[in-house]
Amino acid sequence: MNERAGTGAPHGGLAAGGEDRLVYMDNSSTTRPAPEVVEAMRKVLEEDFGNPSSLHRLGTASSRIVRNARKSVASLIGADETEIVFTSGGTEANNWAIFGTLRSLGDRSTHIVTSTVEHPSIMATVEYLRDSGYDVTLVPVDGEGFVDPEKVLKSVRKDTALVSIMLVQNEIGTVEPCREIGRLLSSLGPRRPRFHVDAVQGFGRLDIDVKKWGIDLLSMSAHKIHGPKGVGALYVRRGLRMGPLIFGGGQEAGLRSGTENVPGIAGMGAACEMWGKDRVEVLGRLAVLRKKLIEGVREAWPEAVLHGPESANVAPYIVHFSFPGFRGESILHALEKRGVFVSTGSACSSHKAKPSPIILALGRSEEEALSAIRFSMSRYTTEEEVAITVEALKESLKELLPWRESRR
Structure with a gap:
């Protein structure tokens, strides 16, 4: 099997452009061992x-x-x-x-x-x-x-x-x-x-x-x-x-x-x-990627709602959006088909078909809690992978749009 430089993991699924690859954006669930x-x-x-x-x-x-x-x-x-x-x-x-x-x-x-x-x-x-x-x-x-x-x-x-x-x-x-x-x-x-x-x-x-x-x-x-x-x-x-x-x-x-x-x-x-040697450098790079990911998601889907702080006092490797009208699990699987792996929340409770209590605790609606997706990056995440993720998200939401419209 081939390996991508960015993830260092075997390819899986199809990303934008038809190239066989895997983009792992679920690093808050677990990370690939270095x-x-x-x-x-x-x-x-x-x-x-x-x-x-x-x-x-x-x-x-x-x-x-x-x-x-x-x-x-x-x-x-x-x-x-x-x-x-x-x-x-x-x-x-x-x-x-x-x-x-x-x-x-x-x-x-x-x-x-x-x-x-x-x-x-x-x-x-x-x-x-x-x-x-x-x-x-x-x-x-x-x-x-x-x-x-x-x-x-x-x-x-x-x-x-x-x-x-x-x-x-x-x-x-x-x-x-x-x-x-x-x-x-x-x-x-x-x-x-x-x-x-x-x-x-x-x-x-x-x-x-x-x-x-x-x-x-x-x-x-x-x-x-x-x-x-x-x-x-x-x-x-x-x-x-x-x-x-x-x-x-x-x-x-x-x-x-x-x-x-x-x-x-x-x-x-x-x-x-490993982290003791280059932590500051890695976090600086992740902060740049987080900004690009947030901007990309908003450009791809202006209705998306960001949860948590925009830039200050936030972990530079976690980005959490809701996509009102959709279901988080449906977005997750649509992205998975395109080789991009994300989560709908905490991996310790993600198999439960309930709205995230964290999003509800923020004062958000149940609709927003059920339509949430977490993107989480690692020291190996690349700018190319962020771009692929944004494009795959755009395609996934377009694919799911008829379902959303049918519910209105």
């Missing part, structure tokens, strides 16, 4: 396959790989390596941040504060806790998806155990004011609630400093930054009391027992090293 990542994992699988807990040299080599990866993760968020605990991914890290906090604080802290635009792994967890007797405050957002730090602060009570706010909204790309929220919470003194940040969609790409931002817990995932699936991490501030996630042999400083996923951890470390 060559450096694949090589790091291959080496572990074929050569350094020892158990990190073993005392012989194969075990020592594996232990060194895990430690080096831990350092690489920590370096991207301003943490110490001892504060990084590897997990199976962002969802596990989010669940552990919440349940671990509640278990460690006991019955005296039964209140949680979060926002109305969090990832399903947060929302489903707090809904379960609410059904179990905990009190949950959902702080609303404005029309661009921003949560007001002052409203977060006003929601805090004496029995508040945790404030959990995501860094980047995974559907619309809004970058939440986590630094300001952390500053306000820190002003409450030593008895303040813990501050957890779900940084899965921003980790590795956006500037993060857990110390300066007053963050106690921060969730990360590898497969959003060209690392492997099935591995992530939770930053746990030094001195913070957290109950173990899994009991057993005492791995990960006794917090998450079980033999470490060394190939996955090595891959995550390699991805972090």
Whole structure:
């Protein structure tokens, strides 16, 4: 099979011009593992396959790989390596941040504060806790998806155990004011609630400093930054009391027992090293591509409605539009026929035929929520791919137009 330079992936489907190619614009769902990542994992699988807990040299080599990866993760968020605990991914890290906090604080802290635009792994967890007797405050957002730090602060009570706010909204790309929220919470003194940040969609790409931002817990995932699936991490501030996630042999400083996923951890470390070298350059290029994509979509379909910020305080790799009168799923499959792959929202809930709760939380209509498409780019996205995407979108909407007109 041939490969495109832009995606590095096998061709699939027909794009504009009849050329056989694939344009992957669903990078907020997952990313293609970088060559450096694949090589790091291959080496572990074929050569350094020892158990990190073993005392012989194969075990020592594996232990060194895990430690080096831990350092690489920590370096991207301003943490110490001892504060990084590897997990199976962002969802596990989010669940552990919440349940671990509640278990460690006991019955005296039964209140949680979060926002109305969090990832399903947060929302489903707090809904379960609410059904179990905990009190949950959902702080609303404005029309661009921003949560007001002052409203977060006003929601805090004496029995508040945790404030959990995501860094980047995974559907619309809004970058939440986590630094300001952390500053306000820190002003409450030593008895303040813990501050957890779900940084899965921003980790590795956006500037993060857990110390300066007053963050106690921060969730990360590898497969959003060209690392492997099935591995992530939770930053746990030094001195913070957290109950173990899994009991057993005492791995990960006794917090998450079980033999470490060394190939996955090595891959995550390699991805972090890659982003540490050229993050600023890549983000600058993506900001230019995002602007071109927004302009192209509006030119192709003037009725399109952009969700999230236009340019400031937004992840430069996420673009989210609604196409009123159409159905997002129909647009998705029409684009797929043309070799362009997008999503209708969060990959963790995209199989559910319901309007996106995120778009509804912005104050938008159900029609807009059902007609939404998310385009998400990566470090490998090219200007040519953006142009192909726009042309394929134009063709797809024209193809679907008779269906829309028949519904009026």
